[in-house]
Amino acid sequence: MKSRRWSRSSGTRDALLRAAREVFLSRGYAEATVADIVETSGISVGSLYHHFGGKPGLFLALWEQFMRGQEERTSRAAKATEGTKERFLAGARAYLEGSWEQRDVARLFLENDGPAEFSTLRRQRGWDWIGGNKRLLGLADTRETHVLVVLLTTVMGEAGREVAACESDDDAQVTIDAVIRVVRRMLSEADRPHTGS
Structure with a gap:
């Protein structure tokens, strides 16, 4: 029963x-x-x-459902890849592909049209995402690497918006490939020794 x-x-x-x-x-x-x-x-x-x-709870439940799907997708892709940076790139590609495949609902959540508490929850999720990316990349805990991870995470969030706004599969694939190239360069830059100015 x-x-x-x-x-x-x-x-x-x-x-x-x-x-x-x-x-x-x-x-x-x-x-x-x-x-x-x-x-x-x-x-x-x-x-x-x-x-x-009520209506806000439904919206937030849909958002959680979408985000959970994105997290599962990126985690599967990252776990199936060898090498820290390659895992990050595989997860990034999976996230962007999910933004395209779920573009209708991704656009809804990127429009800033939601209940009042949505922006606070999204901001908190962003900080959680930064922490997860920092752990995934295994970078030294310095101010410079923190800035790098914040920038990478922000790039990915905005890139998801760009991919979701694409008009065709071809445009989405070109956008995804371009983002991955940029992110790869950013990660390569993190490997180079830096001297103070």
Whole structure:
């Protein structure tokens, strides 16, 4: 009995998330209403509030779902590659390919159209991403390497936006290849000895 209830609950959540995605993509977050999502899903208002607490909760759950998928994709690619910098590049390419494959929802999250708490959560996720990249690259803990990792992470975030905005597979692939070349050069620069000015 308990597993059937859980299954029904999971199905309700999935249906609400699918409907929210459809409504947010067609109308944008600000213009979407709970009534639109309820109508599209066929699920009651009470269930929507029970599972997500309202429209902001649905948006944030979609974002978490997208980010979790991106993290899994990049982690798989990095683990399948040898060498610290090559792992970073493989993960970077996987992230960008995910931005293209999921471009509709990626564009939604890059538009800055979301609930008030979204920018704070996204900023926190960015700092977490910087920390993860720093660990992945295994660079010495210096101010210079911290700046490098911040720049690499920022480049990847903006590159994801560029890839998601591409008009064709060819444009996306050219953009991804160009970004990987730039990131490779940045990583190569980190290997060179630097002297003070």
